[in-house]
Amino acid sequence: MQPAYYEDFSEIKKKIWHMLEDAVSNRNSQFRIPTFMCGYGSEINGRIVVLRKADKENDVVQFHSDIRSDKIDILKKNSNAAMLFYDKEEKIQVRLKVKCIVNHENEITKKSWEKTQHISRKCYLVDNGPGSISDEPTSGLKPELDNFDYTKEESEKGYKNFTVIQCKIKSIEWLYLAAKGHRRARFDLENNKDNWLVP
Ligand SMILES: Cc1cc2nc3c(=O)[nH]c(=O)nc-3n(C[C@H](O)[C@H](O)[C@H](O)COP(=O)(O)O)c2cc1C
Known part of the structure; x- marks a missing residue:
């Protein structure tokens, strides 16, 4: 038996959004760590x-x-980007074409920063930005930061480096691998057009 989304555009979209929403809170979801290009x-x-x-x-x-990060400078020159997801168990690949907004020191970053745990703020406390060349192997952090020996108040210093990249989806491409025949569809959100594609 094929799943409800095998040959049904609206079921496919429902499934994709369910997987994306679940990935935000589910650490075991394979959609949690997409590739951003x-x-x-x-x-x-x-x-x-x-x-x-x-x-x-x-x-x-x-x-x-x-x-x-180097990608911020690139996004300022070209805000078009892509995201790629694959769930091995579900056998579903999702490709998003997106247009990005870089948020910095605004209401959106403030809201997300407040939700970012003290411990997770560590990555924003490096002295030199990600990708900076170092004379020696390094985490980029002072030893006390590496050892999580800092207060929540001290972690506030990371806020100036914190950005939220919002990706407005232009199109979604879905590929489902099935023994009975793969299926592939494209949803053009800008022109409100759904198409089947040859996988
Ligand atoms: C599991 C995992 C999760 C990551 N999460 C992020 C993230 O949410 N944001 C981010 O900018 N980099 C994240 N990184 C690091 C990036 O992959 C990349 O190494 C870093 O952003 C520097 O490269 P760039 O400046 O070219 O983007 C993550 C890496 C791994 C392995």
Whole structure:
């Protein structure tokens, strides 16, 4: 028996959003750590990020980053990007084409920062930004920070480096691997058009 979403656009969309929403709170979800790709000219790169929000009403997903990361500069030059998800058990691949908004020191970052635990704020406390060259192997952190020996108050210093990248979804592509025949569909959200594709 095939699942309800095998050949039904609205069931597929329901399934995708269920997987995205679940990934935000479920640490075991394989959709929790998608690859985020962006580029400008010959500078194209992908990296794993943690999915922090999936907003079905507004077709937005978001993740957090350090304002000093190379990808921020790239996104300022070209806000078009892509995200890639794969769940091995579900045999579902999802590709998103997105347009990004970099939030920094605004209401959105304030809200997310308040929810970011004291311990998780550590990554925003590095002296030099991610990707900076170092003369020696390093975490980028002072020893007391490495040892989690800092107060919540001290962790506030990381806020100036904290960004929330909102990704407005332009299109969703879904691929489902099935013994009875793979299925592939594209949802063009900008033109409100759904299509089947040859897998
Ligand atoms: C499991 C995992 C989760 C990660 N989560 C994030 C994240 O949410 N945001 C982020 O900017 N980098 C995250 N990273 C680090 C990035 O993959 C990347 O190494 C870092 O952002 C620096 O590269 P960039 O400046 O080119 O993006 C994560 C890495 C791993 C392995």
